[in-house]
Amino acid sequence: MNRIKEVITDKGLKLSYIADRLDCFNTSISMWIKEERYPTQSQLLKMARILKTSVRDLYPNAKRRTYWDIKEGGCDVEDKNQ
Secondary structure (H helix, E strand, O other): OOHHHOOOOOOOOOOHHHHHHOOHHHHHHHHHHOOOOOOHHHHHHHHHHHHHOOOOHOOOOOOOOOOOOOOOOOOOOOOOOO
16 A cells, blocks of 8 residues: 555645656556556656655555666676686
């Protein structure tokens, strides 16, 4: 379960304001609130910045993971230390 609606309400803001700042539709945010869809990583981080809160406040059960971009500059699968 997420707390997007509660955080927006607590900050005294409206969905339309957040949608304008994220350059998306109100319906997108409504679907995020209902968990019918999920924001992208960049939308999630930007929303947290707009609301001056953390991702954990928006999604209390979220787990932080590290993602690696292996497409940039190619990928060498051999371990040169062996």
